[in-house]
Structures are given as structure tokens and as C-alpha cells.
């Protein structure tokens with residue numbers, strides 16, 4: 236007995252293995268193959284749907300844009316101005332569309348400004364020593380000359396050199412002066428590359444001809460690949476009102492999405508355009524809404540430098556390019572198959588669950604006897620439901636005679 240003690244205490248003389256049971260049951264057999272089939276189908280659908288057999292690469296791209304259109308404005312102090320393609324295409328010229336993607340839609344013109352007219356700025360002083368030559372600060376309009384000059388009867392102020400007269404704050408005109416920019420068109424040229432696959436493409440597709448480009452206009456339904464967009468349509472696609480947005484300006488995002496399949500006969504690589512407003516929409520509630528900038532036209536009048544200052548409000552179009560390309564890769568396919576094999580463990584789990592459930596249901600309804608077990612049973616319902624069934628000797632014998640063929644028995648081992 237003493238020699239058996241360490242055996243008993245430490246379970247040294249025991250070996251555990253699983254018992255394999257083959258059950259002759261049409262119901263359980265068909266359940267098993269149904270589950271196997273469903274899982275196999277699920278794996279295949281996911282594989283083809285998500286193209287899990289492909290390796291991927293991400294897009295590298297460049298974008299340029301050219302705007303065309305003609306508009307006329309009647310501006311106070313300046314008169315009628317025609318804005319055509321030349322005004323907004325040269326880099327050093329006055330622009331309606333200043334940077335490639337910004338289009339002015341509204342303008343405040345400030346009077347002719349003459350260079351180097353001395354103007355008084357409200358920095359009080361008593362003598363010239365109180366003023367610093369060349370001094371400038373954020374809210375002043377020019378640079379101090381260093382002279383202290385009379386401002387009114389009582390006060391003196393530091394003299395500054397600046398453009399005259401001083402710009403006063405003006406609200407943008409409503410309706411917008413350049414609202415006809417709605418009909419301008421912009422050609423967006425987008426070149427993309429997937430470096431890993433050495434694949435190059437443009438949004439001006441190979442099958443497009445010069446005459447097609449001259450006349451086409453993007454339309455989501457009738458012409459979704461045309462790279463020429465009417466500004467009004469872009470704003471409308473972004474669910475905004477052009478005439479409202481034109482007053483103070485704003486930012487619209489143009490998203491170009493390339494989702495490319497580079498596999499043989501399934502090859503497909505076309506751009507998808509979408510549009511949305513990117514800046515704060517509620518101009519009533521937003522401090523300093525919209526988008527504006529200043530530019531000037533310079534001229535000389537009788538030897539004196541002059542400039543016409545424009546404060547222009549505009550809609551900026553930010554073009555964003557996203558893209559992913561996929562190509563068949565045997566390594567990806569093997570990795571995917573390997574990672575999905577574990578799903579088959581689900582089959583035996585579901586099988587065991589349903590087997591136990593049916594068996595216990597039979598026990599509950601008195602079709603099977605369920606008495607004592609070789610090991611303690613918990614009283615938790617969930618354990619009872621999914622735990623391994625245990626039978627009395629009699630029931631086990633009875634059951635195995637009818638349905639169960641024992642392949643491997645632990646006690647025999």
C-alpha cells in the first residue's frame with residue numbers, strides 16, 4: 236500500500252486520453268456534413284468577396300487641375316471686369332482661381348491704393364524720440380517713419396508709411412459677385428501608380444479621345460468617368476448650395492478612390508469620385524467662417540505706384556486620392572486557408588452541443604435513464620447543458636448496445 240501512495244497522491248500511475256465514439260446516426264451524420272458544407276461555403280464566399288487570395292499595394296499619386304470659364308463683374312470704383320481663362324491660369328497673374336484648386340466666387344474691391352503716402356497711425360507721441368523708425372506691429376497698417384506728427388489739435392502721433400487709404404472692414408456682397416463661377420469647369424488630371432506591381436494609370440482613360448474631353452462633363456449617372464467637373468455640380472454633389480457658399484467661400488473635398496483588381500480577366504481599375512464639404516458649414520454660428528485671401532493689380536499713374544486691392548472669397552477644392560490594388564498571390568491564399576482551418580473546430584463543438592442536448596432532452600422526457608456518474612456533477616444549468624453526458628452503467632450499456640460503438644476505451648489503455 237505504501238508503494239502505491241505516491242502513485243495515488245501524484246497521479247503518477249495514470250495516463251489520460253480521449254475516447255473516440257462513432258455514432259451510427261443519420262441525423263447526427265447529416266448535421267455534421269451540413270455544418271461542414273456551410274462553413275466551407277462561408278469560407279469560400281468570404282475569400283472571393285474580400286479577395287483574400289490577393290496581395291495588396293497602396294496608391295502613390297499626383298494631381299493637377301485646370302479651370303476654365305468666363306465671368307463678368309461690375310465692381311464699385313473699378314468698373315466692369317471680365318474674368319477669363321487667362322486671368323486665372325498664369326502663376327504671376329491676378330487669379331480668379333488663384334491656386335490650382337481655389338476658385339473665387341465673391342470679391343470685395345478696395346479703392347486704389349497709392350504707395351508711400353504717409354499716413355497717421357494712432358500711436359501717441361510727444362517728440363520724434365517716442366517713435367521708432369522701421370517699427371511694425373501686428374495691428375498697424377504700415378511701418379513707422381520715426382517722425383512724430385500732429386494728429387489733431389491736441390494730440391500727436393507716430394507717422395507710418397503705408398498704402399492709402401487704410402483698408403476698412405467690409406462684409407462680402409450678397410449675392411456673390413462671381414456667382415456665375417458655378418458654370419466654370421475644372422479638369423482634374425490624376426496620375427496614379429502602384430509601385431509594387433509597377434502599374435501606372437490616369438483618370439484620363441486610354442479610350443478617351445480629344446473630342447470626348449472637349450465636350451464631356453462629369454455626371455454620376457450618365458458620365459461617371461469624365462475628368463471635367465462643373466463647379467456647381469461639385470458643390471451640389473457635396474449637398475451644398477453654390478450661391479450660399481459663394482458669399483463667404485469654403486472648402487470642398489474631392490475624393491478620388493481607386494479600388495483596383497489587377498488579376499487577368501477580372502482586371503478593373505477605374506476612379507470613383509465623391510464630394511463633401513470640409514469646412515464648418517454653419518456660418519451664422521461660426522466665428523470667421525469661409526475662406527478669403529487678398530491679391531492686387533499694380534499700375535503706375537503719373538509716376539506714382541498704385542494698386543487695386545481685391546479681397547476675394549472663394550471655394551477651395553481639395554483633391555484627395557485613396558487607392559488600393561490587389562493581385563493574386565499563392566502565399567496569401569495559403570495563409571488564408573491556414574487561418575480558416577480552425578473554423579472546422581466549430582463543427583465538432585456544435586456537434587457535441589447538439590448531441591448532448593438531444594440526449595439530455597431524451598433523459599428528461601424519460602427516454603433514457605440518467606442516474607449516478609463516475610465523477611461529481613455541478614448543478615449549474617450551463618454545465619449540465621453543454622457538459623459531457625454521463626450515464627449510469629445500465630444506461631451506458633443499453634445505449635452502446637443500440638447506438639454506440641466504442642473505438643477506444645480509456646480503461647483498456
Ligand SMILES: Nc1ncnc2c1ncn2[C@@H]1O[C@H](COP(=O)(O)OP(=O)(O)OP(=O)(O)O)[C@@H](O)[C@H]1O
Pocket residue numbers: 301302303420421422445448449463
Ligand atoms: N477646365 C476645363 N474645362 C473643360 N475642358 C477643359 C478644361 N481644361 C482642359 N480642357 C480640355 O481638355 C483637353 C485636355 O486639356 P489639356 O490642358 O491637357 O490640353 P491643352 O491643349 O493644353 O488644353 P487647352 O489649350 O484647351 O487649355 C483639351 O481639349 C482642353 O480644351
